[in-house]
Amino acid sequence: MRVSRRRLVQGLGAALAAAALPLRRARGDGSVERKFLFIFCPGGWDPAWALAPVFGSVATMPDGAVLGSVGGIDFVDNPASPAVKAFFTANAAQSALLHGVEARSVAHDVCLRLILTGSNLPGRDDWPLLLAALGTQPRIMPYVNLSGPVYAGPNVDALVRVGQSGQLASLLDGSPTLGADAPVGLPSAASTTAVDAALARRLVRLQSAASAGRAATVAASAALAEERRIALLAQAEDLDLAGGDTLAERAELALECLQRGLSRVAMVEYYGHRGLTWDTHGANTNQGGSYEELFTALSGVVASLEARPGEASATLAEEVCVVVMSEMGRFPTLNSRQGKEHWTYTSTLLFGAGVRGGRSVGGYDAETYLGAPVDLDEGGPGDTPLTPGHLGATLLTLGGHDSAEQLPDEPPIRAVVT
Amino acid sequence: MSPLFALLACTTATEAPVAADTTSLEGPALLRRLSLDLRGTLPTEAELDLVTTTPDAVWTVSDIMLQSDAFERRFADLVAESWLTRVDEFNVGAVDYGMDAAVEPLLVRDVGDEVPVFLAAVAAEDLPWSEAVEADWTMSTELLMSIWSVERIDGRDSAAEGWVRARYTDGRPPGGAVMTNGMWWRYWSAPNNYNRTRAAAIGRLLLCDDWLVRPIHIDPSEQTNVGALEEAVRTQPSCVGCHDSLDPVASALFGYWWFDLYDPSEMQGYHPEREFLGERYLGLAPAWFGRPMSGPADLGPMIADDPRYYRCAAQRTAGSYWRRTLGDDDFDTITALTEQFAAGDYTMRSLVRAVVREPEYAASGFVDPAAADEAVVTLRVMQPSQLATTVEALTGYAWTEGDYAQLDNDAVGYRVLAGGVDGHGVTVPSELPSVTRALVEQRLAEAAARTVAYDDLAVPASERRLLTEVDADDAPGSAAYARQLRVLHRRIHGHEPDDEELAEDQALATTLVESGAAAEEVWAAVIELQLRDPAFWTY
Numbered sequence: 001m002r003v004s005r006r007r008l009v010q011g012l013g014a015a016l017a018a019a020a021l022p023l024r025r026a027r028g029d030g031s032v033e034r035k036f037l038f039i040f041c042p043g044g045w046d047p048a049w050a051l052a053p054v055f056g057s058v059a060t061m062p063d064g065a066v067l068g069s070v071g072g073i074d075f076v077d078n079p080a081s082p083a084v085k086a087f088f089t090a091n092a093a094q095s096a097l098l099h100g101v102e103a104r105s106v107a108h109d110v111c112l113r114l115i116l117t118g119s120n121l122p123g124r125d126d127w128p129l130l131l132a133a134l135g136t137q138p139r140i141m142p143y144v145n146l147s148g149p150v151y152a153g154p155n156v157d158a159l160v161r162v163g164q165s166g167q168l169a170s171l172l173d174g175s176p177t178l179g180a181d182a183p184v185g186l187p188s189a190a191s192t193t194a195v196d197a198a199l200a201r202r203l204v205r206l207q208s209a210a211s212a213g214r215a216a217t218v219a220a221s222a223a224l225a226e227e228r229r230i231a232l233l234a235q236a237e238d239l240d241l242a243g244g245d246t247l248a249e250r251a252e253l254a255l256e257c258l259q260r261g262l263s264r265v266a267m268v269e270y271y272g273h274r275g276l277t278w279d280t281h282g283a284n285t286n287q288g289g290s291y292e293e294l295f296t297a298l299s300g301v302v303a304s305l306e307a308r309p310g311e312a313s314a315t316l317a318e319e320v321c322v323v324v325m326s327e328m329g330r331f332p333t334l335n336s337r338q339g340k341e342h343w344t345y346t347s348t349l350l351f352g353a354g355v356r357g358g359r360s361v362g363g364y365d366a367e368t369y370l371g372a373p374v375d376l377d378e379g380g381p382g383d384t385p386l387t388p389g390h391l392g393a394t395l396l397t398l399g400g401h402d403s404a405e406q407l408p409d410e411p412p413i414r415a416v417v418t
Numbered sequence: 419m420s421p422l423f424a425l426l427a428c429t430t431a432t433e434a435p436v437a438a439d440t441t442s443l444e445g446p447a448l449l450r451r452l453s454l455d456l457r458g459t460l461p462t463e464a465e466l467d468l469v470t471t472t473p474d475a476v477w478t479v480s481d482i483m484l485q486s487d488a489f490e491r492r493f494a495d496l497v498a499e500s501w502l503t504r505v506d507e508f509n510v511g512a513v514d515y516g517m518d519a520a521v522e523p524l525l526v527r528d529v530g531d532e533v534p535v536f537l538a539a540v541a542a543e544d545l546p547w548s549e550a551v552e553a554d555w556t557m558s559t560e561l562l563m564s565i566w567s568v569e570r571i572d573g574r575d576s577a578a579e580g581w582v583r584a585r586y587t588d589g590r591p592p593g594g595a596v597m598t599n600g601m602w603w604r605y606w607s608a609p610n611n612y613n614r615t616r617a618a619a620i621g622r623l624l625l626c627d628d629w630l631v632r633p634i635h636i637d638p639s640e641q642t643n644v645g646a647l648e649e650a651v652r653t654q655p656s657c658v659g660c661h662d663s664l665d666p667v668a669s670a671l672f673g674y675w676w677f678d679l680y681d682p683s684e685m686q687g688y689h690p691e692r693e694f695l696g697e698r699y700l701g702l703a704p705a706w707f708g709r710p711m712s713g714p715a716d717l718g719p720m721i722a723d724d725p726r727y728y729r730c731a732a733q734r735t736a737g738s739y740w741r742r743t744l745g746d747d748d749f750d751t752i753t754a755l756t757e758q759f760a761a762g763d764y765t766m767r768s769l770v771r772a773v774v775r776e777p778e779y780a781a782s783g784f785v786d787p788a789a790a791d792e793a794v795v796t797l798r799v800m801q802p803s804q805l806a807t808t809v810e811a812l813t814g815y816a817w818t819e820g821d822y823a824q825l826d827n828d829a830v831g832y833r834v835l836a837g838g839v840d841g842h843g844v845t846v847p848s849e850l851p852s853v854t855r856a857l858v859e860q861r862l863a864e865a866a867a868r869t870v871a872y873d874d875l876a877v878p879a880s881e882r883r884l885l886t887e888v889d890a891d892d893a894p895g896s897a898a899y900a901r902q903l904r905v906l907h908r909r910i911h912g913h914e915p916d917d918e919e920l921a922e923d924q925a926l927a928t929t930l931v932e933s934g935a936a937a938e939e940v941w942a943a944v945i946e947l948q949l950r951d952p953a954f955w956t957y
Contacts, residue, residue, distance in 0.1 A: 104633040120631040122846050149843050157852045171857040177865035181818045184865035190933050191943045198926045198947050212787040214796045221851045222952050228853035
């Protein structure tokens with residue numbers, strides 16, 4: 001589904017004016033538009049290391065690990081990753097775990113697309129982009145992708161990538177052509193202002209002339225992009241979009257974008273401890289350092305959410321739902337290199353605003369390690385095997401949207417929605 | 419007489435069929451689309467003049483474009499976009515070869531370009547498309563020949579600068595693209611994957627049949643240990659359905675088997691002595707969908723003997739030029755194109771010619787907007803590679819930094835931010851404007867416009883690129899100014915400006931002149947405006 005660009009263009013002018021004012025804003029009905037921070041762990045994490053306490057099953061569990069249980073959340077209390085226990089001890093009440101979500105592939109690229117879009121077909125917006133496009137507040141960077149996978153379809157113009165080495169910041173400060181092999185200085189401010197004004201008039205005329213079809217779509221997108229460009233240049237003076245190397249630093253930057261109302265959705269990728277990746281075909285113990293660093297950062301995210309003012313709430317914690325996920329899980333048993341192969345079932349962690357916490361939904365069969373069917377409403381055992389579509393529907397519901405419009409055949413997991 | 423007019427004199431113009439439900443571009447607008455797609459640059463003044471006066475000449479001009487060197491270079495760009503070979507990093511880099519780190523951009527570019535440049539050469543030489551998987555030659559550069567077992571051979575070199583005809587000397591069998599390092603550096607295999615990723619790439623890229631997108635479902639009866647899983651792929655129906663065809667193809671690729679995934683001595687060459695490992699690891703001898711191979715040398719010929727290969731070429735080529743993914747709904751269209759491909763002796767030029775003459779290619783809209791098919795891309799947005807080549811051709815400005823082409827990489831460049839693909843994370847180009855693209859356009863336009871304005875006004879009019887009608891002391895409102903503005907619009911947008919646009923340009927120039935800006939700065943602003951105008955970057 002493509003979200004109306006004309007509506008957004010009309011709204012952005014007012015939003016930009018508002019951007020100069022104190023940023024606390026609410027929707028017309030006084031409610032707060034929920035925002036999302038996605039933290040993506042590419043390569044396929046091993047839920048059995050930290051998230052899914054499948055003791056007594058076929059799965060090889062980490063040495064020294066025991067069942068951890070706090071506030072309704074069961075997890076793997078693993079001495080190699082104490083930050084996991086610390087996180088759940090402090091945040092179980094606002095956290096929910098989804099287990100046994102079946103991606104239906106064991107190939108990274110395909111699983112990525114499936115877990116993020118619910119389909120293996122190209123041309124579909126992923127969950128972050130869809131949520132950004134469905135947002136009711138006009139924003140300069142509806143979905144800011146600081147790093148991580150993106151699947152873009154009809155709403156691609158809601159997406160803003162920062163670039164793998166912070167290229168967006170360079171574009172904003174004008175340095176890329178100054179530092180080029182053939183350096184060229186920037187035009188004067190007067191020239192830039194005059195060209196921008198002339199271009200804006202052309203874009204208005206273009207929109208008037210293109211009343212339907214693709215021409216209208218391109219014209220509206222161009223106008224929206226231009227308004228966002230000007231607004232982003234204004235914001236860039238005190239926003240370092242190139243900032244941060246670590247997960248914690250990048251997550252802070254993401255939260256800054258959410259706090260300022262620049263974005264509804266942000267994504268940060270976490271590649272694993274020391275860049276060793278989550279794809280542990282050898283040395284599955286490398287999951288330990290990654291989970292430790294991840295959950296240390298997640299505790300920092302919680303603290304930052306609580307310390308930051310929200311757009312229309314006392315704290316950002318009241319507005320932001322955090323989604324921590326990986327495209328696949330790992331095979332239950334170790335291979336000859338003490339690693340684990342791919343597995344089509346995985347787990348997802350949700351916490352924060354809108355999440356009915358203290359819940360673990362789904363699981364892994366003790367003998368087959370297949371995902372356990374669940375009751376979507378109650379969260380206990382049931383008849384429904386979890387799919388990426390259920391995850392997407394849940395995220396849309398958390399965002400305040402009717403997921404049936406996008407995913408009519410895959411209802412949300414209401415058990416984890418307040 | 420120019421080659422263009424010589425050819426026109428002895429050919430009869432033909433017309434593309436027009437679909438009943440779409441409106442079509444004609445004349446200069448269609449010429450512009452053809453030129454950007456076939457050559458990656460705008461039409462020349464002479465071509466525009468010709469098609470303006472003789473609209474039917476557009477297809478003859480199109481045929482001339484197909485014969486140009488620029489077609490070969492542009493075709494390589496389209497292959498790279500579709501085959502996803504231009505990535506920013508490979509498992510090893512320049513430093514691993516003991517070279518200076520500054521060589522890295524060149525190495526990455528050359529490795530990523532080997533397959534696209536080779537396939538473009540097959541197209542440009544009018545060789546049958548079977549050559550793409552059967553050739554005993556490739557294309558290479560001095561840099562690649564210095565680190566791989568590749569030697570230059572006689573034959574036509576590429577139109578791409580620095581690329582020459584070459585041949586691997588490490589004992590690999592002939593096989594065109596599927597026997598290149600460029601292919602398998604991009605599509606490598608993890609140890610327990612046993613080349614299945616590579617076989618899947620062959621299916622996806624050459625047959626348009628992707629094993630990987632088939633949903634899998636784990637049978638609860640399967641035992642969850644690795645050994646049993648390997649057994650399951652031979653015995654469980656839900657596994658056998660894919661693995662019985664996938665694994666024999668993977669088995670043919672063990673000459674590329676690397677015992678260390680990050681060792682240049684492993685990766686740089688083919689290992690004939692490892693060919694037998696396929697059967698040992700996978701338990702299956704090399705075969706192509708039930709047809710046994712005597713060895714990896716049979717892989718290319720068997721692909722070339724598979725009708726799906728040509729059908730897939732038609733499907734991919736149409737998708738590249740129509741800017742969408744063709745699927746099951748296009749079955750009849752793909753069949754018709756494949757027949758035309760066959761009638762053209764399976765030369766890529768014959769296929770491209772057929773593709774651009776289909777009604778969908780020229781579609782500009784729908785007769786009944788309410789019945790519009792959103793899948794049909796009636797207005798295209800220039801991809802980063804087109805922006806780079808077009809702006810350089812117009813202004814002389816090439817945006818590079820430390821040997822990185824800034825619109826063709828994402829390590830330090832702006833390819834993805836401008837809507838392109840990076841080969842790994844972003845695999846489908848964006849067909850719509852975005853805020854990051856607007857920023858890239860701004861910076862590119864600023865630099866290019868200032869470059870050409872200062873360069874042009876420093877030399878006689880006869881040596882200029884764009885500012886051919888004015889002197890530095892001409893004032894807005896003068897006849898020369900108006901003439902120059904018309905020329906700029908025509909050169910950059912492909913059509914004459916309307917009165918409103920002319921007045922706008924004059925007003926912009928007047929504002930800047932009155933602010934005391936130098937003539938170079940004034941003209942830079944005017945040119946920048948034309949380059950950022952959607953009339954330039956859409957087609």
